[in-house]
Amino acid sequence: MINVYFLLKINRYIKSVRIKNLGIFFLHLLGKRYIGIFLDPVYACNLRCRMCYFSDDEKRKALSHGRFKQEDLPRLADAFFYRALKLQIGCGAEPSLFPYNMELIRLGKEKKVPYISMTTNANLYQEKEWRKLIAAGLDEITLSLHGVTKQTYEYFMTGASYEAFHSSLRILSDLKKEYPGFKLRINYTVNKDNLQELSSFFEIFGNYRFEVLQIRPIQQLGNTAYNDFSWNAIYAHYDSVIGKLKAECFRNQITFIAPSKYDLIKTENPDSTLTDSTYIYISPRTCWQEDFDLQKDTYNSYAKRHHLGRKLLAKVFQKGKSAVETKKNLNYDIN
Numbered sequence: 001m002i003n004v005y006f007l008l009k010i011n012r013y014i015k016s017v018r019i020k021n022l023g024i025f026f027l028h029l030l031g032k033r034y035i036g037i038f039l040d041p042v043y044a045c046n047l048r049c050r051m052c053y054f055s056d057d058e059k060r061k062a063l064s065h066g067r068f069k070q071e072d073l074p075r076l077a078d079a080f081f082y083r084a085l086k087l088q089i090g091c092g093a094e095p096s097l098f099p100y101n102m103e104l105i106r107l108g109k110e111k112k113v114p115y116i117s118m119t120t121n122a123n124l125y126q127e128k129e130w131r132k133l134i135a136a137g138l139d140e141i142t143l144s145l146h147g148v149t150k151q152t153y154e155y156f157m158t159g160a161s162y163e164a165f166h167s168s169l170r171i172l173s174d175l176k177k178e179y180p181g182f183k184l185r186i187n188y189t190v191n192k193d194n195l196q197e198l199s200s201f202f203e204i205f206g207n208y209r210f211e212v213l214q215i216r217p218i219q220q221l222g223n224t225a226y227n228d229f230s231w232n233a234i235y236a237h238y239d240s241v242i243g244k245l246k247a248e249c250f251r252n253q254i255t256f257i258a259p260s261k262y263d264l265i266k267t268e269n270p271d272s273t274l275t276d277s278t279y280i281y282i283s284p285r286t287c288w289q290e291d292f293d294l295q296k297d298t299y300n301s302y303a304k305r306h307h308l309g310r311k312l313l314a315k316v317f318q319k320g321k322s323a324v325e326t327k328k329n330l331n332y333d334i335n
């Protein structure tokens, strides 16, 4: 298993986007792995979190259909997995609704994908399901959290059960004794109304055994039930809350990931150009590019047809503004 957090740290350490683009170009040319596959095997969710588009009835109706058939998965794996550094199951919808995650992980392992992770609200799985996924070789499980207290959690994650979340954390912490290799991560999506209670995060979650905590500032994801997307509103208390969490994580040897206060006001992220070259999004509704034909294409055949190598090389020589695209993703500090 690769240490993705170490790779992310190196990425933060190398400041030159040109050097990073050159690296990607060579990895592409030499047929090596460099893409991250972000896969929503099913496009639906059991919850209606207030910060998420699944809280918008119209959007929910439009989105909630389609899932991969079991027989589609080998083709998907043949087309992409051999170039993948990472397979992320669950990106914009809820992966625990998909009945064939075991098959996906099996294919990922068969194709030697170095890192397979899943992001989930953790409300549907119980010990039997968690155990199967970990035994199959899932390298990382990220649990999403929108509140530290029961009241805030169940308010923001409409339809979720605080007890079910704790139960999953307890089961996963226990499974670590048997399977010490897999990483457990908590993602906390922060807004102005759930920021301050992060101060008591370790009082409530400190006894669980997780390795990574990520703080993820709210982003505007459409016409959602909760709609205060202003980072200005979290700015005032950000450093004191984040500083305390960071120190606690350091004490407990937990990797802490959060944007700095400065990153919240920056309007550019130089690494956006790298994301464009390495990020492959796949769902039952879209497969990477509009003209990618899953029945015939592979990553390589498509790349050849579209002269991807030439395009990646051109990125190395891009100058000025075009090389520093407007911010799409936040810069996260990894401690």
Ligand SMILES: C[S@@+](CC[C@H](N)C(=O)[O-])C[C@H]1O[C@@H](n2cnc3c(N)ncnc32)[C@H](O)[C@@H]1O
Pocket: 045, 049, 051, 052, 053, 090, 091, 092, 093, 094, 095, 119, 120, 121, 142, 143, 144, 145, 187, 189, 216, 217, 218, 219, 220, 221
């Ligand atoms: C859309 S969810 C899909 C995966 C899965 N259903 C889950 O919640 O973990 C992916 C991540 O986005 C986060 N998220 C939800 N609404 C958000 C928002 N408005 N801004 C930033 N992140 C958000 C979730 O907490 C979760 O960690």
Ligand code: SF4
Pocket: 045, 046, 047, 048, 049, 052, 053, 054, 055, 092, 093, 094, 120, 121, 144, 157
């Ligand atoms: S954040 Fe995840 S769990 Fe919550 S509604 Fe969106 S997709 Fe579902």
